[in-house]
Amino acid sequence: MRVLRRVFGYDSFRGDQQEIIEHLVSGGDALVLMPTGGGKSLCYQIPALVREGVGVVVSPLIALMQDQVDALRALGVRAGFLNSTQDLDERRLVEAEFLAGELDLLYLAPERLRSEATLRLLERGTVALFAIDEAHCVAQWGHDFRPDYLALSELHERWPAVPRIALTATATEATHAEIASRLKLQDARHFVASFDRPNIQYRLVAKDDPKRQLLRLLTAEHAGDAGIVYCLSRSSVEKTAQFLVQNGIEALPYHAGLDAATRAAHQSRFLREDGLVMVATIAFGMGIDKPDVRFVAHLDLPKSVEGYYQETGRAGRDGLPSTAWLAYGLQDVVQQRKMIDTSEGDDAHRRRLTAHLDAMLALCETVECRRARLLAYFGQQGPSECGNCDTCLTPPQAWDGTVAAQKLLSAVVRLKRERNQKFGAGQIIDILLGRKTAKVIQFDHDALSVFGIGGELREGEWRGVVRQLLAQRLLAVEGDYGTLVLTDASAEVLKGEHKVMLRREPERAARTDKADKADRAEKAARRAAVPVELPEEAVPVFELLRAWRAATAREQGVPAYVIFHDATLRQIATERPATLAELGTVSGVGENKLAKYGQQILDALSA
Structure with a gap:
């Protein structure tokens, strides 16, 4: 608890966090299923700080390792990474820090653990624990399968006394069992948190000029918000991004057809700037630790409920109200069925793909609560009516x-x-x-x-x-x-x-363009004037703090959320602390950030 408050600035754990941390600190293995935004990273970061040695984190997110390390260093945690983006001198420096015990956490891509040189390096140092992030990548028929993950089962054979923790934000009972089997974690303690994300409003609509439908959503409800729009094809990504830009919304494309430098630049801008919309294929998003993504929209039907849940889970990591919006139509169903029929693989593979699609279609066509259906897919029971999805808010017939x-x-x-x-x-x-x-x-x-x-x-x-x-x-x-x-x-x-x-298909009421535009403008103005759950008198203070944060982030070359999350700035704007001691009680303000930014914030508040 002392580490939680001192380093991370939080007063209490959430859900199973404390039990998981205590189990890992005592040397036990764990398999953790916890939703995005549920606080998975704390489950291995705190034990790495408490146990002797360096916590080794296996992550497939090479493009994001720098940001993850920057975020930890901002907290005063000694973190580093080894991956293919570094030159020889950079790698040697990190290796020397590891061997000298000058790191708390070391991030590695899974393919590096197939290198004998990396394994020998780890043997020469002291490993506190192994954390296998995005563990669903080990499941052959799960979402985002990565072959390199299959070799991670050998960690226990080489380091039998070092505890391991595997974590994922989504897994059906079948995928859960496959992760445990492939990583040899059957005897580990399994922690399964609720997959409910109550702050996310799930809405699915029938396609009727989907780009225009998307534009209405963004202008009426999410003006100036950061968000992600998923499309099935590269062509659709490019056309949708261009359409949004032409209509005054700052949007960037992201897909595998772009060169690596362009993808990296677009991802960096999305993480570092406020209010950008990323239009992407599913090649984008895993591990994106941007807390203030206010919406995730799908313009094409996802192939599975796992994929849909993983992608929508990138919205609202900070716990504030967010939207998961999906437009789908007849052509989506026809296209997905055809893709399955022509896919490579045997009949068993096609049957699995069909089962995934059938479950996704059942979620789309249900007249019951979307959230209840979503949780049931993951073997969990929720309320029969959540009150925060389209079927609850406007019950269909x-x-x-x-x-x-x-x-x-x-x-x-x-x-x-x-x-x-x-x-x-x-x-x-x-x-x-x-x-x-x-x-x-x-x-x-x-x-x-x-x-x-x-x-x-x-x-x-x-x-x-x-x-x-x-x-x-x-x-x-x-x-x-x-x-x-x-x-x-x-x-x-x-x-x-x-x-x-x-x-029953909903009636589409006829509206004039003028009335539609006026309605969108009114809603957008109202939303821009009063941010979610923020008292009116705190709005200018919040905007002042955001401007300070943006300038500080640009100066340091890090994403804005590395400085402070929106939720922390909202609390500061509402409570207006007058001393460093008062500021230190705000959630998300740990000792290192208090020392680094505390006086700057107080000066901004008193200006």
């Missing part, structure tokens, strides 16, 4: 869609039997709506008995029916053109033996 399903499936059957043809959703919906398009006339589809029998639903509603039938495996797609075909379960629906319950 379920309706008996059996007749609609029969009509749509019948259209697929008629095309196959009477024309020996297969078509995608667009043509089938045109047939059901009785539209005499050029394509309908060309193929004589207006002569089909199902032509025009679906007038009771709008086009968007029919697309929702198709999407949900695909999600329920009552319809399938095949081929390069995403044509619709029946499944084995379709027959039961057509015979009336299977009732089909569907989620």
Whole structure:
């Protein structure tokens, strides 16, 4: 507890932190499953400070090691790293510090532990513990699999007396078991925290010009906020970033097609500057320790619930209200199914991918609480209604869609039997709506008995029916053109033996551009004027402290959060401490930061 207050500036542990730390300090092994923002790093950082020797942290996040080390050094912790970004002299200096016992923590990439030279270096020094961060990377079918992690099981054989702790922010029961098996941690103590992130509001919407939907979200609710937008393809990343910039939002692209220098520069700017939006593929984000990410948006359907949870978890690490927003549509389902059908690997691999996608679709189409469904996926029970997701805030309706399903499936059957043809959703919906398009006339589809029998639903509603039938495996797609075909379960629906319950598509109220723009401007102004949970009189003080922090961070060449988190600045702005002793009681102000920045803050407050 003394180390927690003195070094990190906190008065109490959260959840299982204290029990994990005490277990590791006493020499025990641990496997820790804890959500992003739950305080995993303290679970190995404090034992490394307490135990004799150096804590060795294995992390795949080479591009972020410098920032992690900077953040620790700002706290007065002696930290260093060894990775491929350093030249020979830099590596030799860190190695000398390690051997001299002048480090508390040493960060390594997993591939370095496959080097005999690194292993011999560790044997010449004193290792306090091994911390294996992002441990889900060891799971073959988990998120972000990394082959180099498989060799980490040998650590226990080479250093049997050194405690190990493996940590991950997400894992199903199957992935949990695989991590334990591959890292030989079956006999370790397993700590599984709640995966609930109550400060995150989960919202999933049907696609309707998704870039415009995203723009409305950012301008109305997150003006000036830092956030991440995930897209499936590099092309979509580039186009979305360009679209946001053209509409006055400072955004940067990030994907594997950019050269390494550009990716590093964009990541650095995102970490160091306030209010930037990163538009990225999933190549970006793991380990991003930026606490004030206020939103994570997905413009394409994630491939799994694990991926979705890991990505949305990058929002609101500071515990303040944040948004996880996802736009998805029929084409997402068609595209993902096609990708699975054409993926490399055996049938077992494709079955796993299909199971992941089915779980993600179930989360999208549920009429129940999103949070409850998300927690259930990880084997945890939450409240039946969380009050902070779209299905709780605006409960959707379920309706008996059996007749609609029969009509749509019948259209697929008629095309196959009477024309020996297969078509995608667009043509089938045109047939059901009785539209005499050029394509309908060309193929004589207006002569089909199902032509025009679906007038009771709008086009968007029919697309929702198709999407949900695909999600329920009552319809399938095949081929390069995403044509619709029946499944084995379709027959039961057509015979009336299977009732089909569907989620009703929301009405889209017509709005004028002028009214829409005025509404966004009003909400944006209101949000900008009063930051979340901050008294009105504290707002100018908070902005003054942010400006001081930004200048200090630029001067030192570190991210702003390395100086202080927003939550700490908010507390200072609200309480207005007048002495160093009073400032030292603020959460997040440890001894080193108090000595380094305390007087500057007091001077700023009294100016």
